[in-house]
Amino acid sequence: MTQPLRIIFAGTPDFAARHLQALINSEHQVVGVYSQPDRPAGRGKKLKASEVKELALAHDLPVFQPPSLKSDDALTELNSLNADIMIVVAYGLILPKAILSAPRLGCLNVHGSILPRWRGAAPIQRAIWAGDSQTGVTIMQMDEGLDTGDMLHISRCDISADETSASLYTKLAELGPDALITTINKLAKNELTPEPQNDELANYAKKLSKEEANIDWSMSAQQIERNIRAFNPWPVCFTQMGENTVKIYKANVVELTGTAGQILSSDKHGVIVACGEQALCITQLQPQGKKPMAINDFLNGRSDWVTPGTQLGEINE
Template identity: 45%
Template sequence: MKCIFMGTPDFAAVCLEKLASSRHEVLAVFSQPDKPVGRKQQILPTVVKACALQHGIPVYQPPTLKDGSALAQINQLQPDIIIVVAYGKILPTEILHAAKYGCVNEHASLLPKYRGAAPIQWAVLNGDRLTGVCIMQMDAGLDTGDILYTVKTDIGPNETSAELFDRLAVLGADALLKTLDLIESGEAVPQKQPQGDGFYASRITKDMAPIDWSRSAAQIHNQIRGLQTWPCAQTTQNGRVLKLHTSRLTPFSGGAPGQVTEQNKHLYVTCGDGKWLEILELQPAGKKKMDAKSFLSGYPVQTDTYFGS
């Protein structure tokens, strides 16, 4: 089929890469305008734009979709279908109906659960054991369209949001190609989303980073997994900020919430339920990420050492 692809970040670029290498024709790519990034605020192309240019695909980056110019470009291209993956803009009704088969969207959750901007992070933050990707026919609502295809996958007990992100990007790209085949052959059967609002996956914010050591070990473990790689779960030690990157649940217990224990070069912190959480990788402010053994060499633990102090 002749496709227009709309997307911006690396999650979408994985899908575009597979689509561009398939039998389908990508007429054009729409992506967010280039923005300054990093400390130097260097203006760089979006990941999707860079991928499109590598494949020689024309790229459009309209600052808005509301003035009619984007619709005119789409109408001129005459696509069979428009594919939307993490584009970052709300599509006007006219664009939703501009292609023969309308617009389809890849969403990284089992809808209706985790509609919204951060479904992957929230699935990990909430300690879910199952997630997946839905391909849906877009309508005027926010992630409310009929489901065309679903793929499910387990979430590992120590899997981080970054690791799950990479897996779902590949699973979603494969699911999209299968969906296109079903649509083209007339075998796609749209299914209404199950009743119920589900859990809304709002954007992740910096104020979610601080760790409250009165929470359970499982809750803090999920916080560390879910907020990797941004903004990273954070705590303090004697006023010094520490980012905690990876952790592991343990069978050990004892001590007060936030109390730090060292055993055989392993770093443990007591949580609100009395259980010890092992910290595997962490990062003091102004330093590079390091494993627990390296941290303990530079920052020895005393009997009265507490995180959150």
């Protein structure tokens, strides 16, 4: 091991906190932690510290929560920490050019995809949405572009057939910290060769929206099934059953056809709905005001919601 690096860490949610913990456990020195300002949370809307801030305070690390990093004061404050490098993980604020070049070794980012496959805000969800068989974590040197910097290290993992965004998040949250420490250790020894990204292979992983989670039954059953997994735990796919809105958590593709959005059959094995291509067998769903439930529990008292021939979704006259 060469001389330990002085590190500034910038992050906000649990995913970032797991990486901060790995740095705290390493031989390197965390000299300052940046996190977004406390936000109102819960029914009482009391201010709540981020997971990163809570972890930093538990280890007596200096915490900084500027609303922006674009001011001269923010740059002066950051420079005063005399850091070798800044690690950015799901921070949520834009880093201006002056900040990116302030530490001696610049800024590194932990990104939840195999770049340049998915740049942007929702790489974990979009990998499932698109039907990718593999994803991973890329450690990259940050520049002024959106996830366009040179790649320093990639760790990969498979996406299983029943993968949800929640389960894939867990996989990457376990993969990322080790990848980060490996990268930093090699960087400290000058053993890394940056690899430029191929922009022609890049895709933009746009944020998810509640509107996108409204199931369009004219899509293929395969795409809807991927959406159900990609949008779990948020925003969760949903559809209209008459006057009722129902969230759908689990379904599988079946080799049946019919009018898109029409219920073909309903029994203890699932509710089968025709799609633009093939059909979907729904096995776990959630009525408004209730918890997610298996199809058997749903049918108790609600079988009239899913009578064969019923049309789901918004019907355009």
